[in-house]
Amino acid sequence: MSVPTRSQIKIGAKVNIIQKQDQGSGELTQGKVERLLTKSPNHPHGIKVRLDSGEVGRVQSFDES
Template sequence: MDGKSRVNIKIDSLVDIVLKKDQRTSKLTRGHVKRILTNSAQHPHGIKVMLKEGDQVGRVQKILTDDK
């Protein structure tokens, strides 16, 4: 699943995100969603989230599992 729709993303879901510093290289960072930061229902570049691992913030590219 892609991360452009907010309804697809749940707290604790395992996701791949692109950090701001990695946007040029599209390097993905994997982690579990701590908070959903984007308020709109959709975003063309991916919904912005904060990960539990290190409080990293980025835009969701892939949703790997929905733990809840």
């Protein structure tokens, strides 16, 4: 499964991110995008974003709920 590109991620979108400390376990965190932090159009590990809760991580998928 490929990760979303920068153009697919919009401010306010519900996404699932993986935080740095959770990379080993693969635990995902859900939230709304506050800011896009990665400038390039794509990244092999996911576009880095800041959620409205202040958490930072790389987008793995869109939240389907």
